[in-house]
Amino acid sequence: MKKIINVHLAGLLIPMEDTAYDLLKAYIESLQRHFSQEVGGDEIVSDIETRIGELFQEQLRKGGNCITDADVNAVIAAMGRPEELGGESEQRSTFSQVADGLRPRKRLYRDPDDKILGGVCGGLGAYFGVDPVIFRLVFALLFFGAGTGVLLYLVLWIAVPRARTAAEKLEMRGERVDLQNISQAVKEELSGVKTKAQDLGKEAAGVFKKKENNDIGEALREILLALLRVVGWIAKIALVLIGILIIFCLGVALIAMVGSSSILIPLKGFFWYGWWPGVLFWPSILLVLGIPVVAFIIFLIRRLVGARAMHAAVGYTLAALWLIGLAIMIYLAWDIGHHFRVKRTEKVLAEFHQPTGNTLYVKFQPVMQESEEGGSTTYAIISNWLTLRDDSLFYRNVHVHIIPSPEDDSFRIEIRKSAWGATGMEATRNVEQFHLSFVQEDSVLYIPDVVPLPKGTPFRNQKAEINIYVPNNKQAFLLNELPWQQDRDDDWEENDSDEETTQQSSTISQMPTHRFSFAHLSMNNLGTRWGKQEDSTSSVEWMDGLLYLFFSLFNIQPHS
Amino acid sequence: MNIDNTQSQMRKGVLEFCILAIIRQGEAYPSDIIEKMKAAGLHVLEGTLYPLLTRLKNAGLLKYRWVESPSGPPRKYFSMTPEGEAFYHMLEETWKEMVTAVNQLTQTD
Numbered sequence: 239m240k241k242i243i244n245v246h247l248a249g250l251l252i253p254m255e256d257t258a259y260d261l262l263k264a265y266i267e268s269l270q271r272h273f274s275q276e277v278g279g280d281e282i283v284s285d286i287e288t289r290i291g292e293l294f295q296e297q298l299r300k301g302g303n304c305i306t307d308a309d310v311n312a313v314i315a316a317m318g319r320p321e322e323l324g325g326e327s328e329q330r331s332t333f334s335q336v337a338d339g340l341r342p343r344k345r346l347y348r349d350p351d352d353k354i355l356g357g358v359c360g361g362l363g364a365y366f367g368v369d370p371v372i373f374r375l376v377f378a379l380l381f382f383g384a385g386t387g388v389l390l391y392l393v394l395w396i397a398v399p400r401a402r403t404a405a406e407k408l409e410m411r412g413e414r415v416d417l418q419n420i421s422q423a424v425k426e427e428l429s430g431v432k433t434k435a436q437d438l439g440k441e442a443a444g445v446f447k448k449k450e451n452n453d454i455g456e457a458l459r460e461i462l463l464a465l466l467r468v469v470g471w472i473a474k475i476a477l478v479l480i481g482i483l484i485i486f487c488l489g490v491a492l493i494a495m496v497g498s499s500s501i502l503i504p505l506k507g508f509f510w511y512g513w514w515p516g517v518l519f520w521p522s523i524l525l526v527l528g529i530p531v532v533a534f535i536i537f538l539i540r541r542l543v544g545a546r547a548m549h550a551a552v553g554y555t556l557a558a559l560w561l562i563g564l565a566i567m568i569y570l571a572w573d574i575g576h577h578f579r580v581k582r583t584e585k586v587l588a589e590f591h592q593p594t595g596n597t598l599y600v601k602f603q604p605v606m607q608e609s610e611e612g613g614s615t616t617y618a619i620i621s622n623w624l625t626l627r628d629d630s631l632f633y634r635n636v637h638v639h640i641i642p643s644p645e646d647d648s649f650r651i652e653i654r655k656s657a658w659g660a661t662g663m664e665a666t667r668n669v670e671q672f673h674l675s676f677v678q679e680d681s682v683l684y685i686p687d688v689v690p691l692p693k694g695t696p697f698r699n700q701k702a703e704i705n706i707y708v709p710n711n712k713q714a715f716l717l718n719e720l721p722w723q724q725d726r727d728d729d730w731e732e733n734d735s736d737e738e739t740t741q742q743s744s745t746i747s748q749m750p751t752h753r754f755s756f757a758h759l760s761m762n763n764l765g766t767r768w769g770k771q772e773d774s775t776s777s778v779e780w781m782d783g784l785l786y787l788f789f790s791l792f793n794i795q796p797h798s
Numbered sequence: 799m800n801i802d803n804t805q806s807q808m809r810k811g812v813l814e815f816c817i818l819a820i821i822r823q824g825e826a827y828p829s830d831i832i833e834k835m836k837a838a839g840l841h842v843l844e845g846t847l848y849p850l851l852t853r854l855k856n857a858g859l860l861k862y863r864w865v866e867s868p869s870g871p872p873r874k875y876f877s878m879t880p881e882g883e884a885f886y887h888m889l890e891e892t893w894k895e896m897v898t899a900v901n902q903l904t905q906t907d
Contacts, residue, residue, distance in 0.1 A: 249871035269845075278852045285848040285874070289828065292870055318843030322806070 242304050248284070248291035253304040260404070261310045262290070265319075267403050272320035286317060344412035347401035348394075354470035355477070356395040364410045374466075381473075392477065481534065488531045492524075518566045525563025529556055577698060582665035583656040588704075592648050593681035600638060600706065601717040602687040603677070625688070632688035636674070636702045640714045643707035649714070650707040651683075658698040668698045682717070809842055814850060815893055816840060818878070818886045821860065825875045851876060859885050 241256040254262070269286060273279030293313050294305050302309075349360030352370060359377060363370030377391055401407045533556050625632045643650065653674060659665030672691060677684040689700050708714045820831050828851065832844055854860045859882035864872045878886070 273849065276849070278856050282849045282852045285828070285852070286845060288871055289844065289848070292829070295870055316844050318845035322843055323845045323849060 247294065248288040250291040250295055252291065252294045252298070254310075255304055255306050258305050258307045258310045261307060261314075264404050265310070265314050268320045268405050269323075271405070272323065290317065345406075345409040346398055347406055347410040348398050349407075349410060350400055350402075351407075354466060355391070355474055357400065358391055358394045358398060361398060361401070361410060362394075365412075367412075378469075388477070388480070392481075485531060485534050488527055488534075492527050492531065518570065522563045522566035522570065525559055526567055529560040529563065532556065577660045577664070577696065578658040579660050580662050580665045581656055581658050582662060582669050583654055584666075584669045586653045586655075588651040588653050588676070590649075590651055590676075590678050590683070591680075595681055596712045597681060598649050598706065598708070598712070598714040599682045599717050600640075600714060601682055601684050602636075603684040630693055631691040631697070633691070633697075634687055635689045635700065636685065636687055636704065638685065638704045638706065638716060640706050640708060640716070642710075644710045646707055646709040648709060649712065652705040652707070654703040654705065655700070656703075657700040665698070668696070668700060671695045672700050674702045809840070810846065812893070813842060813846065814854065815886075815889045817847070817850060817854070818859070818882060818889065821876050822878055822883070822886060825877045827865075827873045827875050831876075854882070858882075 242253050243256050243259055245252045245254050245259055245262075266283065266287065269283050270279070273282050276282070290313055293316070294309065297305065297309055344365060346365045347361045348357035349364055349370075350357050352360030352363070354374065359370045359373035362368075362373045380390065381388055399406075401410045536552075624634075655669050655672070655674065657665055657668035657672075659668050672689055672695065674686060674689070676686065685704060689702055691697060691700065706714050816835060817831060820826055820834050826834075828844075828847055832842075832847060835842060851860065855862060855876070858879060860876050861879050862874045862876045865875050867873050
């Protein structure tokens with residue numbers, strides 16, 4: 239019994255047996271693949287289709303009510319199989335043609351007939367000639383290992399095409415793609431459908447039988463399979479969610495970048511100088527962030543629509559653009575890095591009046607807020623750490639250390655300014671370009687809480703450390719704390735072994751005072767800080783500075 | 799060494815020349831060309847003809863026009879361009895040289 243279908247072939251309506259149609263379809267697809275690399279390949283195939291249509295029409299006119307397998311095979315024999323036709327590629331090398339004939343080429347496809355998720359494991363199994371269960375186990379383990387399995391699976395899912403046609407399925411298994419094999423595969427597929435239906439029937443009928451058999455092994459297998467399927471479904475949903483999340487995050491990042499460009503454009507000026515970096519900055523960010531979004535959207539759409547494989551050129555172009563963006567980014571990073579080669583520190587003893595009492599109070603002057611009332615307008619308060627005005631950038635990189643110094647008999651304040659540069663000279667210039675001045679009101683010292691960078695001065699991790707040396711019988715307090723010091727307080731509480739300072743704090747507890755936790759930290763770290771070379775070229779510190787700035791960029795908080 | 803392969807390579811070599819020769823005699827439709835070649839005793843797979851025609855057309859040696867057919871879809875009728883004519887003459891010369899050369903070589907004894 240055979241089904242007869244009407245096929246529209248080159249403008250003609252041809253009744254065909256369904257198996258004959260499968261054969262013809264496989265043949266035409268093999269021709270399309272054969273001529274796909276050639277200019278005018280579509281035209282060649284459609285010419286051949288026209289001719290086949292004519293031959294079929296002739297056949298029908300002779301008698302017979304439909305086209306059978308034999309008719310199709312006769313036509314194919316007359317037209318020639320793709321490997322006999324020769325194309326431009328074959329003309330170039332007859333040797334590879336011979337080699338192809340001898341050793342069938344195996345290709346990696348996703349197997350649509352043996353799949354739990356996307357058929358990646360099935361395809362891998364077919365490619366390596368191993369049971370796909372092994373790959374499934376490996377992926378499952380990798381997933382529970384570090385989640386790398388998910389990424390790998392996603393990449394393979396995107397990159398590996400699904401075996402659609404009979405010919406592709408043959409390629410997947412490494413069998414020769416010729417017509418005998420194709421027709422065999424088609425037949426197998428048809429009988430596969432039959433056996434599947436039979437299996438279903440058996441299953442339905444065998445539910446009760448199985449209980450009677452009480453085959454525990456079989457039951458376990460069933461349960462395991464069902465579990466695997468459930469896991470597969472969960473993974474499918476999770477993957478879709480992860481995908482949506484990734485797109486969403488990249489999209490948000492991109493929008494945020496564009497939205498905050500008014501802030502970032504002037505900020506960029508503190509990193510790079512010259513024309514090239516300025517021009518390259520935005521394209522590189524757009525490429526590096528935007529290409530994955532575009533590619534992922536294309537991928538999702540293709541998955542949803544079930545479109546044919548994307549033209550390789552599109553993929554290569556996207557990849558190339560992304561790599562270009564990455565290269566520019568690396569260049570820009572290098573450009574920054576090379577300005578962080580040499581560190582210079584300038585040590586100055588500050589002039590100030592000794593307080594009348596035994597106590598020196600240190601207070602951070604919130605420069606950022608204060609001068610808002612003044613003339614210069616605040617361009618953007620990026621975070622508590624970073625403020626941008628149209629004339630300068632301010633960022634919190636002032637550290638105060640209160641250091642007990644028994645050998646002194648009066649307070650001593652030392653200001654250490656440091657900055658980085660490509661050369662020693664540049665670093666020195668960067669140090670000299672920023673100034674830190676404080677105001678004294680009797681026993682209170684007002685210290686600016688930020689490092690001011692005038693416009694035109696590059697960010698080179700300019701840093702100010704103010705060391706206040708406290709003699710034996712005197713004390714120094716920090717009267718206010720910066721928001722970012724709060725989280726260090728816990729540290730301090732735990733480690734506090736200095737009963738002298740705790741006692742002191744109680745005497746002024748009525749004031750909203752906090753001791754600067756750095757006081758404690760610096761005492762602990764005194765040895766290491768002191769031992770540091772003046773011109774240390776350790777990259778750790780400038781990395782630290784960069785991280786610090788990036789962290790502050792993304793630590794956007796409402797400015798109070 | 800596969801004899802079929804060598805034979806088909808030999809035929810393929812002269813196929814373009816034969817196609818041009820047939821079309822040169824007048825506009826021709828692919829099926830006509832195949833019939834004429836068969837009649838002359840040159841058996842080739844039909845499928846080899848179409849890529850060749852397309853390539854010759856793309857190279858500007860042939861041109862075609864659509865002609866309505868009473869019994870089916872419109873047909874492509876191919877004819878020569880001046881470039882095709884020149885190409886044909888060069889091929890003809892080579893062919894004659896080859897025939898003489900091969901004859902001389904095969905008729906030595």
